[in-house]
Amino acid sequence: MKLSIFSTIERIIGTPYAEDPLGEGSVCFESGDEVRAEFLPQFTAYDVVNYAYGILYQLHYAENEGIGSVSVLKIPYPSNADFFWQCCAIGKKMRFEHPIGEMELISLSELNWENA
16 A cells, blocks of 8 residues: 555555566666656655655755754655656765655655645
């Protein structure tokens, strides 16, 4: 069963959620960095983590310095597929360059998602 987070994002961006990104019939670089977002056949939990990380990083460091915890910040659902994939790219980069330690301990369902 899909979590409501995944099904909501699936509905907004028009791309199916895949629990197993390397399932039967996958092509090795179909989800690689070289593939433009509009050609990705699916999104995964890793993409949602990257999206959330991109949003939280921007909120935590750009707008709300000094906020005690990232879990109190509201994460907006993406407005469209382009926004989702742009935030995914930012989040992926930020996770490695500027990790938010608290993010490693929080599951997606524990984050404060805004209603879509």
